[in-house]
Amino acid sequence: MNENTLLKCSLLFSILGILAILFISETSSIELSKISDLTKESIEEKVRIIGEIKTIGDSPGLIILNLEDDTGTITVMLFKNEEEIPLEKNQRVEVIGTITEYKDQLEIIADQIKVA
Structure with missing residues (x-):
C-alpha cells in the first residue's frame, strides 16, 4: 500500500469516526426531567x-x-x-x-x- 492511499484511508476513517461520535452524542443525551x-x-x-x-x-x-x-x-x-x-x-x-x-x-x- 503506498503512502498516498494510506493517507486517504486514514483521513476517511477519521472523518467517519468523528461523524459516528457526533451521531451517538446527539442521540444519547438524556433530557432533564422534573x-x-x-x-x-x-x-x-x-x-x-x-x-x-x-x-x-x-x-x-x-x-x-x-x-x-x-x-x-x-x-x-x-x-x-x-x-x-x-x-x-x-x-x-x-x-x-x-x-x-x-x-x-x-x-x-x-x-x-x-x-x-
Missing part, C-alpha cells in the same frame, strides 16, 4: 434530574438519598465505588439513572451523580 413528571409508565427509563439532597442514609455498599426539586421528592439509590464524591445535606446534585419501583414508590437507581 420529579413530578416521573410516573409508573416511566419505570425502566433512563432519566436525568437535578435536585437538592434532603436526607442521606448510609449502609454498607449503598447510599440512599432523598432528593427534592421544586415539584417533588424521590429516593435515589447510589451504589458505592472507589470514586465516591462527598455528598452533603442541602447540596444540589445532578443524577442520571434508571427509574424503578420499590414498595409501590418510584425511586432512581443512580448510574452517575455529580454536584450541580
